[in-house]
Amino acid sequence: MTTKLEALRSEPPSLAREGVAFEGVGRHYSSRRGDTAALEDLDLRIGNDEVVSVVGPSGCGKSTLLELAAGLQEPDSGAVRVAGSGAPAGRLERTAYMPQRDGLLPWRSALDNAALALECGGVGRAQARRRARPLFARLGLERFERALPGELSGGMRQRVAFARTLLAGREVLLLDEPFASLDSITRAGLQEWLAAILAEEPRTVLLVTHDVEEALYLGDRVVVLSARPGRVVAEIAVELRRPRPRRDVVTDPAFSALRQRALEALAW
Amino acid sequence: MVRRFGPSLALLLAALGAWQGVASLAAVDDLTLASPLEAAGALRADWTLLMENAWITLVETLLGLAIAVVGGALAAVAMHLVRPLRDAAYPLLVASQAIPLVVLAPLFVLAFDYGIGPKLAIVALICFFPITVNLLDGLRSVEPELIKLMRSLGASRLMTLRKVELPASLPSLFSGLRVAASVSVIGAVFGEWAGAEAGLGRLVLLGNNQLQTPRVYAGVVLLTVMALALFAAVSLAERAAVPWKRHGGAT
Ligand SMILES: Nc1ncnc2c1ncn2[C@@H]1O[C@H](COP(=O)(O)OP(=O)(O)OP(=O)(O)O)[C@@H](O)[C@H]1O
Numbered sequence: 096m097t098t099k100l101e102a103l104r105s106e107p108p109s110l111a112r113e114g115v116a117f118e119g120v121g122r123h124y125s126s127r128r129g130d131t132a133a134l135e136d137l138d139l140r141i142g143n144d145e146v147v148s149v150v151g152p153s154g155c156g157k158s159t160l161l162e163l164a165a166g167l168q169e170p171d172s173g174a175v176r177v178a179g180s181g182a183p184a185g186r187l188e189r190t191a192y193m194p195q196r197d198g199l200l201p202w203r204s205a206l207d208n209a210a211l212a213l214e215c216g217g218v219g220r221a222q223a224r225r226r227a228r229p230l231f232a233r234l235g236l237e238r239f240e241r242a243l244p245g246e247l248s249g250g251m252r253q254r255v256a257f258a259r260t261l262l263a264g265r266e267v268l269l270l271d272e273p274f275a276s277l278d279s280i281t282r283a284g285l286q287e288w289l290a291a292i293l294a295e296e297p298r299t300v301l302l303v304t305h306d307v308e309e310a311l312y313l314g315d316r317v318v319v320l321s322a323r324p325g326r327v328v329a330e331i332a333v334e335l336r337r338p339r340p341r342r343d344v345v346t347d348p349a350f351s352a353l354r355q356r357a358l359e360a361l362a363w
Numbered sequence: 364m365v366r367r368f369g370p371s372l373a374l375l376l377a378a379l380g381a382w383q384g385v386a387s388l389a390a391v392d393d394l395t396l397a398s399p400l401e402a403a404g405a406l407r408a409d410w411t412l413l414m415e416n417a418w419i420t421l422v423e424t425l426l427g428l429a430i431a432v433v434g435g436a437l438a439a440v441a442m443h444l445v446r447p448l449r450d451a452a453y454p455l456l457v458a459s460q461a462i463p464l465v466v467l468a469p470l471f472v473l474a475f476d477y478g479i480g481p482k483l484a485i486v487a488l489i490c491f492f493p494i495t496v497n498l499l500d501g502l503r504s505v506e507p508e509l510i511k512l513m514r515s516l517g518a519s520r521l522m523t524l525r526k527v528e529l530p531a532s533l534p535s536l537f538s539g540l541r542v543a544a545s546v547s548v549i550g551a552v553f554g555e556w557a558g559a560e561a562g563l564g565r566l567v568l569l570g571n572n573q574l575q576t577p578r579v580y581a582g583v584v585l586l587t588v589m590a591l592a593l594f595a596a597v598s599l600a601e602r603a604a605v606p607w608k609r610h611g612g613a614t
């Protein structure tokens with residue numbers, strides 16, 4: 096894992112190399128109660144090291160979008176590519192997926208839950224722990240190494256799940272409402288925490304959220320999806336300097352204007 | 364402990380008292396109904412004999428249970444991994460519950476002779492179903508999100524089984540084991556009734572024929588204690604094997 100210590104990243108993320116691309120993607124589920132179109136004719140491009148937030152009404156296909164990028168699902172029409180690879184195995188290899196609920200295993204300690212990402216890649220348990228420890232410390236988790244998930248607060252659980260996602264060592268992070276289950280104070284804290292990590296170590300991130308403020312605060316760009324079937328109805332570039340202290344940002348008039356635009360697009 | 368089981372204990376004592384009262388009535392023949400005190404007397408007087416036979420029954424029960432655990436776990440995992448196998452075998456497994464296994468005991472005696480074989484077969488067969496079905500249900504009910512997570516992390520099918528599905532289904536396995544533990548003793552007794560040289564079941568049957576009613580009751584008490592002890596052992600093992608359940612709430 097390379098640690099680039101560029102605290103300030105003023106340049107727009109390079110769109111030269113393609114991170115994730117959706118081209119005319121359609122996906123519908125058929126069940127006994129009929130056909131549900133989750134996504135329809137969706138186009139979306141995410142540049143390398145760009146953080147894109149996706150907001151949209153409940154059930155509009157946000158999780159479906161992530162699972163398509165992750166290689167866990169296949170589109171019915173159109174194409175999905177990650178770093179140039181359209182094959183499911185290629186997408187699986189290049190992405191780290193953080194499920195909507197934290198997905199921590201209740202019988203594993205916090206450290207072992209994070210180390211699971213390495214174990215699945217064939218690293219032995221002891222070696223995996225050793226390699227997970229430095230990251231754990233950097234994420235402010237060192238005191239919780241031995242705690243079981245059931246003993247952790249919601250915020251801590253999300254951090255551990257994020258540690259696991261990072262340890263998978265993939266180019267692209269796919270985060271499904273990582274902070275949705277948290278109270279607003281914990282959530283604000285974790286947003287700053289994630290922003291700091293991403294500023295220190297830029298990654299291509301596709302972040303799904305319900306929360307427009309969170310989307311604007313964390314994203315270089317915010318993509319608004321329509322109600323089901325999901326389609327891109329607005330793309331809002333967020334040109335705010337990084338790192339952005341959350342308190343300053345949310346009270347900035349420019350931020351309020353962006354929020355207004357996003358909310359209008361959502362109501363559309 | 365006292366608060367939880369106190370009322371049950373009081374009820375049990377009341378029932379024993381009533382039984383003692385009825386059995387002590389002049390009109391009730393001692394051979395028809397022995398009193399709790401007479402049963403306790405037999406327990407003391409025949410202690411060595413009862414223990415020797417209890418040991419044999421316990422061994423039959425534990426070995427049969429062990430066979431069922433190994434066989435049931437293998438069957439459940441195989442059915443979980445091979446979908447067509449599950450589709451084919453599951454209905455048969457459920458239907459097999461309609462077979463009154465205990466009355467098959469004499470057939471097993473014909474097949475295996477008088478040794479320990481038929482007892483193990485009966486115990487294992489009765490315990491197989493709850494273990495297999497509960498473990499299989501546990502394996503199937505793992506959250507799909509966890510399976511997706513493991514796939515995304517690049518885990519193989521077997522790795523997912525070992526690291527996620529098996530640990531996650533331990534609580535279900537233990538529910539099955541608790542049922543199995545409580546019926547296993549019944550299986551051993553039926554096995555002995557079909558033909559045996561020793562064992563508590565045989566002793567009870569013999570005592571019944573010879574009108575040694577107090578000894579029969581003492582035997583029944585020991586069989587009950589044995590089943591309860593097995594049940595308790597499974598519960599203890601569960602607490603040791605599934606410690607995360609005590610923290611509550613997690614997944
Ligand atoms: N396996 C499935 N079978 C049938 N329908 C499904 C399946 N998965 C999702 N759907 C449907 O597809 C639509 C999109 O689902 P998806 O989970 O992607 O939405 P979402 O935007 O993530 O929702 P939420 O905000 O509630 O997380 C929903 O209407 C959902 O009911």
Ligand SMILES: [Mg+2]
Nearest residue numbers: 157158159195
């Ligand atoms: Mg979702």
